Amino acid sequence: MTDMEPMNTPDDGNATQPNPVRIALQSVLDASRAHDGGEVATYIPELAREDPEQLGVAIASMRGAVHAVGDSDAEFTIQSISKPFVFALALESRGLTDVRRHVGVEPSGEPFNAISVDEDSGRPFNPMINVGAIVTTSLAPGDTADEKFAHLRAGLNAFAGHELALDEAVYESESLTGDRNRALAYLAKSAGTLASLADVATDTYFRQCALWVTARDLAVMAATLATGGVNPLTGVRVVSENVARWTTAVMTGCGMYDASGEWLLQVGLPAKSGVGGGIVALQPEGFGIGTFSPRLDARGNSVRGVAMLEDLSQRHGLHMLGLRGTKLSPVGKVIAEGPGGTDTRAHLRGDLRFGGVEEVMARLRPEMESDGCVTLDFTDVTRVARPARQLMQWASDAAGETDTGQPKLVLHDPEGVLTS
């Protein structure tokens, strides 16, 4: 069961009609061309041959609409962007407790290929650095690399909403030059945290990194986390809501390696980059973003991808910790009613969370202290966050009855926002 219906409408890829989101994307894409620094990755020949001028960005909404501009359909290898999704798949198949026995969730302040393994527990610091990602990969079901990769590929396909192709040449090159990753796998193995043979883990890892994706794919994969685990294009639940949140939390803390703190300060969107030139980012309960530009900075992050995401965040207020400006009170019109006008009807509105419930009750304290009934009308409320409903119920229970034996606080909820 899923929380929402996919749109089942074609996205606007061929739409000729102007759209404000596409206008926004085109604007940040154009602006990013001013950043001409960075170099394409050269550690394997396949990456070195990439056209450095390729540039694309896409956004996928919670309802499955995809807005894409530039080279959003150009294919490149997913590389490290696979890490959060494979972590999510491990959480889904093993559960949080078991996964955390094998890998931590702490930022390490270290580069992607650091030997960040806790001395006492033998656990890699987190699943976003290579050693942690290899451990995560090893947790996939199956004994062989074929079995494990089949599982992971199916999961990644589900995140993307279609079959992802394997770049055999990249896979072979990665395997040829992958000795440091083999070292990390054997370290984890000797520390007791790898869940397979070292060769099986690295071979699977090299394959998962060599899958082809597009900026559009990344947007959809990220949107699947944003929705809480349901692919908004296909309507298929890929991972549970808890898994999506845990994954997003680890991306928030560790997604950009030793620039994670900087990213949280400036951009504030959970994200993950890859040396193939892609970056994935999302706004939880908002949308997913994918970018593609092969030129990398010294830390291995796409220069123009970073620029586009910074720009989007700053110009459109996407920072997860940013304020969104003055809000009208959740309490709209308050009307005296009933015989003698001693009762009260308060029209609530907007999106209520914990703080909103608090605000409603604070605003209506005088009415609650009077003798009459108070009716809260939820007709225009778009949502009551599930955990906040408990508060509303406590308020109602605690209010008790009026002197005339009527319920003191009545909840009028014709659209079922308190129960759906």
Add this chain to the structure above:
Amino acid sequence: MTDMEPMNTPDDGNATQPNPVRIALQSVLDASRAHDGGEVATYIPELAREDPEQLGVAIASMRGAVHAVGDSDAEFTIQSISKPFVFALALESRGLTDVRRHVGVEPSGEPFNAISVDEDSGRPFNPMINVGAIVTTSLAPGDTADEKFAHLRAGLNAFAGHELALDEAVYESESLTGDRNRALAYLAKSAGTLASLADVATDTYFRQCALWVTARDLAVMAATLATGGVNPLTGVRVVSENVARWTTAVMTGCGMYDASGEWLLQVGLPAKSGVGGGIVALQPEGFGIGTFSPRLDARGNSVRGVAMLEDLSQRHGLHMLGLRGTKLSPVGKVIAEGPGGTDTRAHLRGDLRFGGVEEVMARLRPEMESDGCVTLDFTDVTRVARPARQLMQWASDAAGETDTGQPKLVLHDPEGVLTS
């Protein structure tokens, strides 16, 4: 200028009326008594004498209402909880660029007293570990410890909304046993990142850590960050909205030392703890929380404070990355109107951000592709996030005119949510 009016009403401290928030706080406070592990800090005698059973929790809302239960008015020393607020004061007086020349923002995965200084730049990794906090303290205006402390104390008072008293005995004990902090100060000094004499920085730091606060104070201080820098009790702007966001970002990434990733996974509220037994936490644009319980775990975090915050987050959905459940579409009733019913009026509702604007335009694509005018009615919209207003305007501009020369997309905004 501030974004909101303080309530100017007494908080519910003496209220006898049941209140759902107080019910929630009492519930997590009671539950936390089951956690009887941990020890009070003993490195100075003043802390060792604390009654380990003290227990309090308070929440301060954006409008300045404070809900408090248990020993929320018991005084204890602020200790490391001063760090984010002093960082905020440094940002306010120096600006982000200058502050970042002295201290980084990256999590280090290390304990509070680690020597986490970047070898190349000489900068402490972040302002939440001791060495970074001492550098932050050194950035306060003034040459002497008296001058610097006067500035910081005034700022901390403004965050709390009243005068905070100095515990002279704790200050003297901290100073007597503070050799590791002196070492860190001299390290920063020799690396060129300390902005004062080492003794001035440590003396100021020992004083700022010895200020008395209560759980109630912490809730108000956190709420001042949650509002974007305005103390909701006093209405005074303490720091700018940018500074509040930057501070919250650093708390998110680094606030709980080497358990920051774990905290982000499980609790998801920007927070900071102190060895005095306090923890401060906040939901941006939501509320501030303060807890107090002197027994500490091995990392120096209050055992019951952690338990209460985990409980609050999980039971009431406060995790910053958590989903809040199904939301009604921001597009409510859509009515055909005008001559021949070819025009459309769409009643929007709720709280619109970037994704909401996208959703509105996606929902109304058929109407936009028809011949008539489309009027978006914002009467019931509680807020349009400021950065999203640009999108709305772009949509309107791009829509152009109908064949009859009328504006295709009309924004009807009687309450001014697009402009206020």
Add this chain to the structure above:
Amino acid sequence: MTDMEPMNTPDDGNATQPNPVRIALQSVLDASRAHDGGEVATYIPELAREDPEQLGVAIASMRGAVHAVGDSDAEFTIQSISKPFVFALALESRGLTDVRRHVGVEPSGEPFNAISVDEDSGRPFNPMINVGAIVTTSLAPGDTADEKFAHLRAGLNAFAGHELALDEAVYESESLTGDRNRALAYLAKSAGTLASLADVATDTYFRQCALWVTARDLAVMAATLATGGVNPLTGVRVVSENVARWTTAVMTGCGMYDASGEWLLQVGLPAKSGVGGGIVALQPEGFGIGTFSPRLDARGNSVRGVAMLEDLSQRHGLHMLGLRGTKLSPVGKVIAEGPGGTDTRAHLRGDLRFGGVEEVMARLRPEMESDGCVTLDFTDVTRVARPARQLMQWASDAAGETDTGQPKLVLHDPEGVLTS
């Protein structure tokens, strides 16, 4: 060509005659039984089955005499004691410059299995820790593990003076549990310092560590370094004098892992230990020592082996930096001779080095300043260190002639100690 003739006499293994060296060995062996701490290695079952009470010690002299007591003929696996000898073989086949491109010679203050690789150069800190030893092993001629092992085994055989057997069971167990060593090999490979495939290096390494030796073998191997590279039993030169000195230097600085400084302070004999229970040590230009006792301390060094070597060093003044007490002047009788007694004949004696030549010339300054000839009689001198001969020649050249045209300083050297 070698510097000395082996004795070609049976050693005293079966000698019934009391011998002071055997008395000394028996004494320290008996005393070592008081040390009953430590545990046999258990990381593989073959080691765990060793009888912990086995105890032996042997000394091999520069002339090839071997004095052995206790279980000196009990076989055990050489383990890490192979490291200095394999390093010597690499120096012999590759030269110092090439070897040092692959591995450093600095102590690291870290345990045997640490990841002590220099970040800039990628070189392991030294060849006595595992990662450095694996790199050293990879430098052996040949492409396959069979070829490399054949080369190394032949070299180790030459050091020991006979064929060393391979313990197949230990080899297989080491290989099964050797993931950390594989990690180290891949790290070195990825850093560009390993000279073979990682698997080839580790497989060779596991085999070289599984060769059987006895305390007697270790004494002979060490004596081969003490002589400057010639096996004193067989008379075969195994490595050059330079290689022997370089190897001994690295054993001095790094042979006992993170206890190397302690060892240099207390024992002062270049040494190397192995988890099989053996320790090898030597006095350069003196003799070699081998000990065997399987119980290991926390650092992996044989408890009783350490005790015996400490005892030997302290009771018999073997510390390389220790003083040996008052020495007679190298100038014995000084006799006036010649017509009128104006010439001088000085009888030199003992073993002259740089300081001895200085002392001779200082003692004879009055005679050198007189008018007559001075004859230095080397008849009773046992040795003039080769590099000191240059000084003697300079003294003679600089002295010039007497007023009567005679050489001022005459070197009378009937046994050729200045030229042999």
Add this chain to the structure above:
Amino acid sequence: MTDMEPMNTPDDGNATQPNPVRIALQSVLDASRAHDGGEVATYIPELAREDPEQLGVAIASMRGAVHAVGDSDAEFTIQSISKPFVFALALESRGLTDVRRHVGVEPSGEPFNAISVDEDSGRPFNPMINVGAIVTTSLAPGDTADEKFAHLRAGLNAFAGHELALDEAVYESESLTGDRNRALAYLAKSAGTLASLADVATDTYFRQCALWVTARDLAVMAATLATGGVNPLTGVRVVSENVARWTTAVMTGCGMYDASGEWLLQVGLPAKSGVGGGIVALQPEGFGIGTFSPRLDARGNSVRGVAMLEDLSQRHGLHMLGLRGTKLSPVGKVIAEGPGGTDTRAHLRGDLRFGGVEEVMARLRPEMESDGCVTLDFTDVTRVARPARQLMQWASDAAGETDTGQPKLVLHDPEGVLTS
């Protein structure tokens, strides 16, 4: 009581007569001018003003003769070269056990100013890096910097044989720029290993580093260690023989910071360098060397000082682990004597240590197995190392008597080399 008499003769400073040691020194000094790299230290202005072309080298013998060439009487500040001597003074006043509770003896593979403190014990790794040297300094008797410095200065004067002057300007500059050293002192203080207030330790340390020395002084100071603790110029015992050996051992392992292993490989003389441009080195039981040339390499070692010492070691065979070439047997003429020629008289010669005794007994085994007496004639033996005398005695005791009741093995020692 001392082991040797000082010469009480003026050294050769003014000697016009050619001397082979001076020829050797002049030769390496001249050759070192080819090394024109490096820079004088600039971290304080006083050092930056040094004439970079100054160049001197001196050797002091065990008998107190000093050979000096170049700028051997130019004064410069002792800096880190004080470290081994202050360590020796701490050992002398506190004993090894107590000193080792405060500081370790392990090389750390790290630069001079590293924070090399063992996490568990809080002890600095060794007394040759700054943090360890500051701890060593703190161990001096007295509570104030004045008292401690008075003690240390008296000790350093005794090592040098005269009063060393304090460069007040350097002391003040070091103090002004010494924040990293203050940091290290406070770290040690907080770890419980500093034996004084932090300020007292650093102030004393800055003063001890600012004492003026010359290359000649350094040679004498080193010679005082080489003799086993007696200043060969003054005849005064400064430290015990054990302390001299322990100090030399630590110089061997840790004296050249992170180039200690390299130094041991290439030079093989215990040594210590300072940023003032000096290097001190010694051959135990040989002589002391001092060099001076202000230009430093990247590690802070004098470029030409290193070159001169490498040259001296290699050209004159001074490496502590080097071989000295073929030696005549310690057994010279062996003569049949006694009635019927059944007895044997063996003329021993040279310098006998443990191995020499072994060799004597091995050579004479046939005679020992015959019926007659064997007399060992020690007349021409220059020394029997004290610990080897025990062996000689055991041999004699074990030999027992002949059938005729005579002692089997007679030790004829007219000069008392077995007992003096």
